[in-house]
Amino acid sequence: MRISLLACRIAPAAIVVLAGCTPASPSPQPASPTPRPTRTVCGSPVEKGPLPEWAQAGFSGDSSMPHVMGDQGEIVAAIFAYPLAVVRPDGSNNKILWVPKTAFPTGDLVIEARLDGSDVSANRSVPGGPGPSIIDLPQPGCWRLTLTWPEHTDTMDLVYQ
Numbered sequence: 001m002r003i004s005l006l007a008c009r010i011a012p013a014a015i016v017v018l019a020g021c022t023p024a025s026p027s028p029q030p031a032s033p034t035p036r037p038t039r040t041v042c043g044s045p046v047e048k049g050p051l052p053e054w055a056q057a058g059f060s061g062d063s064s065m066p067h068v069m070g071d072q073g074e075i076v077a078a079i080f081a082y083p084l085a086v087v088r089p090d091g092s093n094n095k096i097l098w099v100p101k102t103a104f105p106t107g108d109l110v111i112e113a114r115l116d117g118s119d120v121s122a123n124r125s126v127p128g129g130p131g132p133s134i135i136d137l138p139q140p141g142c143w144r145l146t147l148t149w150p151e152h153t154d155t156m157d158l159v160y161q
Contacts (some may be wrong), residue, residue, distance in 0.1 A: 042116040042157050044071070050064050051078060052101075065078055066082035072155070075100050078099060080096070080097065085140075095133070100149065108149070109129050109130045111135065111147055113137055113145050116143070141159070
């Protein structure tokens with residue numbers, strides 16, 4: 001009985017002492033760029049609000065439209081015909097405006113697309129680099145794109161219905 005009474009008196013004191021050993025607030029961490037969230041399923045998030053400020057050149061008024069940001073934040077795909085589709089019954093095109101974050105030397109945008117979970121791939125090119133394009137892919141599903149243009153590379157997933 002004496003040991004348990006002693007333990008009841010010491011335990012609260014130990015908690016108070018240990019609580020005093022922890023810092024009052026966490027130490028500041030150095031600022032680092034915010035990484036894009038890691039995707040656990042295929043399909044980059046499609047934003048429907050305004051384009052990033054750096055991608056709004058040439059737009060007048062509201063620049064809200066479906067768009068997908070590259071995983072590294074180097075390029076945005078502004079999707080004029082959303083959702084993207086393998087077959088478009090209305091006859092429209094899969095128009096995508098590729099907008100790079102920074103200027104680049106002259107050269108083509110090369111798109112290497114791979115259908116998630118398969119061996120199906122497709123290569124597309126936008127002459128002159130990021131800009132307006134019609135990007136049709138052969139099958140519905142989630143396509144993982146590697147985008148390469150002079151001095152830059154980024155990746156994103158686009159879903160085609």
